[in-house]
Amino acid sequence: MIYTCTLNPSVDYIVHVDELRIGELNRAVKTLTFPGGKGINVSRVLKRLGIESTALGFIGGFTGAFIIEQLQSENITCDFVEVPGNTRINVKLKSGKETEINGQGPMIQPEHEAEFMEKIRALTENDIVVLAGSIPSSLSPDVYGKIVDEAKKVKAKVVVDTSGPALKSLLARNPFLAKPNHKELAELFETSFHSKDEIMVCGRRLIELGVENAIVSLAGDGAFYFNKEMTLFAEAPKGTVKNSVGAGDSMVAGFLAAYTSGKSLEEAFAYSVASGSATAFSEDLCTKDCVEQLVHEVNVMRF
Numbered sequence: 001m002i003y004t005c006t007l008n009p010s011v012d013y014i015v016h017v018d019e020l021r022i023g024e025l026n027r028a029v030k031t032l033t034f035p036g037g038k039g040i041n042v043s044r045v046l047k048r049l050g051i052e053s054t055a056l057g058f059i060g061g062f063t064g065a066f067i068i069e070q071l072q073s074e075n076i077t078c079d080f081v082e083v084p085g086n087t088r089i090n091v092k093l094k095s096g097k098e099t100e101i102n103g104q105g106p107m108i109q110p111e112h113e114a115e116f117m118e119k120i121r122a123l124t125e126n127d128i129v130v131l132a133g134s135i136p137s138s139l140s141p142d143v144y145g146k147i148v149d150e151a152k153k154v155k156a157k158v159v160v161d162t163s164g165p166a167l168k169s170l171l172a173r174n175p176f177l178a179k180p181n182h183k184e185l186a187e188l189f190e191t192s193f194h195s196k197d198e199i200m201v202c203g204r205r206l207i208e209l210g211v212e213n214a215i216v217s218l219a220g221d222g223a224f225y226f227n228k229e230m231t232l233f234a235e236a237p238k239g240t241v242k243n244s245v246g247a248g249d250s251m252v253a254g255f256l257a258a259y260t261s262g263k264s265l266e267e268a269f270a271y272s273v274a275s276g277s278a279t280a281f282s283e284d285l286c287t288k289d290c291v292e293q294l295v296h297e298v299n300v301m302r303f
Ligand SMILES: Nc1ncnc2c1ncn2[C@@H]1O[C@H](COP(=O)(O)OP(=O)(O)O)[C@@H](O)[C@H]1O
Pocket: 180, 181, 182, 217, 218, 219, 220, 221, 222, 223, 236, 237, 238, 239, 241, 244, 245, 246, 247, 248, 249, 251, 272, 273, 274, 275, 276, 277, 278, 280
């Protein structure tokens, strides 16, 4: 079973305005509301790609109830720990450019963290656990480290899609897959990129530091894949971007869906890129039909 962990889920509130005027009244021309948070997005895309998963994490209040209701309506198994307070609302402003304001989220008390860790202790070696998104400020910054240590005890595979110090602390714990975008990779190595060659050098360092498989996404410019044996690159398919929120999460889901269905790493990477782009070209997350159309346009190059 694949378990996704969203420690800080969100209701993603997408607001379209013709032109954003700071300091003035803006009227929305369209609004959309989705269950969000990186692990939840991974679970939703996995489901669309025909792969079951269980969504774990912390949830609370009326916003949390909305998320559970939406996930249940998509037949996604939920095993969240309920906490006092409201799950956050993340505002995504679309006015030509995308501007995001991500909320803070509720406080997580030690007893709720303990309840969550019990679920992690129940993992087995046949499981994959996806750790995705930011860590609530009330939890220890090393909570992902603790989860990985528990998962490793039973040889469960770990996938990490996070950034900053949380990502840094996980590299040496040998995650099965890490998926930073190029900005997160630059931040990790305290640098800035001016060429794809520079991205490649830092991507390979992820492998040297202990990651088994790494995907570094470059938004509309495609993505790199790295492991000990090979470096791959694929351009992103071309299309009209509708909403790139969740594109990175879709890549993680696409890779896992293909990999767990017995596809090669190269095929899984192509499927991952197609899934990311299919989401970027959709209002909500990608559909399987869209991914399977786009995957024919993904040309994987080896270095
Ligand atoms: N403008 C775009 N055009 C085509 N594909 C895109 C676009 N933006 C994102 N994607 C796809 O989604 C993937 C992940 O996007 P990216 O923005 O790098 O991730 P994240 O959401 O983690 O920041 C890319 O590798 C690409 O396949």
